[in-house]
Amino acid sequence: MDDIRLPEYEANPLAWNSAWENLAASETPYTLSSTQSVLAVHRYGEPTESILKVYRGYWRYLCRLQYDLTVKATLAIAKGFEGQWLAATPTVRRNHHLEGHIRVAIAGFESFRELCGDITLASLERNSGKGFLELLGVYILNDLSTLPTTPVTFPYNGMSQGIPLSSDIDIWHALAVLDRNMYICFFLDYTLNSWANAPRPRPKALSKTSASEDLDPQMMKIIKSTVGRSSFKEAKQELRQCQKDDWPRHKQVCGKKMTPQTARNIAIAPQKNASENLDISQLQIGLAIGGYKRSPALVSQAYLLNLHPDIDYFVTDSSGEFNKMTMKDAPSIQKPLRAVRDKAMTTGDRTVVAVLGEFLVVMGIKTRLNSGDKLTRESVMNQLVLEYGEGIRKDIHVLEVISYNDTPGMTQLVNMMMGKEVCDVSALPTNWETLESNFQKRKTLRN
Structure with a gap:
């Protein structure tokens, strides 16, 4: 050389x-x-x-x-x-x-x-x-x-x-x-x-x-x-x-x-924290388990949530800026939301991820952005695809079709709070074609 x-x-x-x-x-x-x-x-x-x-x-x-x-x-x-x-x-x-x-x-x-x-x-x-x-x-x-x-x-x-x-x-x-x-x-x-x-x-x-x-x-x-x-x-x-x-x-x-x-x-010193700003005693999101491999975008989401224990989720706007979403004013919703979020991010369970995604699509667009702009359903969905994979689009759709007869905006997360059974998105109901057809008709009428 x-x-x-x-x-x-x-x-x-x-x-x-x-x-x-x-x-x-x-x-x-x-x-x-x-x-x-x-x-x-x-x-x-x-x-x-x-x-x-x-x-x-x-x-x-x-x-x-x-x-x-x-x-x-x-x-x-x-x-x-x-x-x-x-x-x-x-x-x-x-x-x-x-x-x-x-x-x-x-x-x-x-x-x-x-x-x-x-x-x-x-x-x-x-x-x-x-x-x-x-x-x-x-x-x-x-x-x-x-x-x-x-x-x-x-x-x-x-x-x-x-x-x-x-x-x-x-x-x-x-x-x-x-x-x-x-x-x-x-x-x-x-x-x-x-x-x-x-x-x-x-x-x-x-x-x-x-x-x-x-x-x-x-x-x-x-x-x-x-x-x-x-x-x-x-x-x-x-x-x-x-x-x-x-x-x-x-x-x-x-x-x-x-x-x-x-x-x-002895190469790695005892760790009080990995990041200078990260307090490991207050971690919201733990290690992935059961062989679950997080996407890079989800690794980033977990990192940000662990840096900010008071935030329930981060959503990105069109410029890529992270915006804080919190349900602190609705503790009855915040508690089950965090339970579902934590399980989704540590296990990757398909149904749990879909429940979280459906809620974020409904509530994420209501998040106040730093820029003053409004989020769209598609922008939130694109973020979820980055974090959980393309399959989440279909799984959220399945939950929306099944619960469409409920109060508009009702999600499976709220159903869970009410003691209702959550649908397994990996197995479609026997009457799926009828449900899907009715969903499309009523969606057209509401629009």
Whole structure:
């Protein structure tokens, strides 16, 4: 890497990117191979405890990075980012991809790109821009109430090369995998920043003081060759912060020989909260259960509700701004609403989700928007589709048809409060065709 002269991105971003893609295509399989790991042992020797501290610091940093990326990505998706991205021209998307790579270089992590030979402009533009969205989806966490304790990894070219947990002898390969995924997460984050017209990061300045304190020669050699001199100061600071934050857990193994397993065990400090503004003692929405996978938009909804325990739901207007919906003035409705909402967001139960959706379609359009505009039924429905999937349209329709003979605006949530049975949307009633026909006729008359 140090012997290869690349074009300058300021002068010709496309030529610079092309040179990097060619270099990474040859370097990635070699660097991530078992042969390279053997050569690393020959070059640097067996990993010392200081190297394991670097491994611990990188592990911890990547967990935090992926948490922050999930917050940014899910909030953007909830505001309609995916549709806007796919509607953009290939040239516009390409320019944001280039800018994302450039910003990673400015931040001082350019050398990590040699581990990302499969992250090319062609792969990102695959299926008319879906390649980027699919890569972003790899790193979106299912919950934001706590920091992850194990970072997500994206295998190279479909190979099962995740972080080695069962085999701890190849620490050099484990560090390379962390470097690879750190670059990809930085790239995704900076591409989103570019899309949002955020300013470029400031260039990393070299430390004017000696960075050799507390670090043995082997660790200095490997860090400089792996992360580059511009990131050396940050790596050292990360280690010192880890020692401070992790002391309550580290003292349990203090004096004992550190292993990759113990390094990971003490990588994440005890969490009072994941977000600076999030009080985990007042969480409204808990972890998803039963294997339920939340959509990015629903992850964002849960995050916002946990930040604001006094709010019952957030609805978005045409500009993508989040607006607060609360039933605090109707406690008899608020209590069952929250019970249904919490179950829908933690289990994904189809009928419960439909009950929540029907209520939001009726009541969501009555929410007072910050802009002064009015929500429409279709805008609320589009938000619910983003959060719960396209099938919610049909399920809400089923509930509306079945309860259409009730008082106009009556929803299954109110029926629940009155002790009435809620219809299972996965099994249509035997007289469904008659109900549907009557619904359409009466709907036409009312309109």
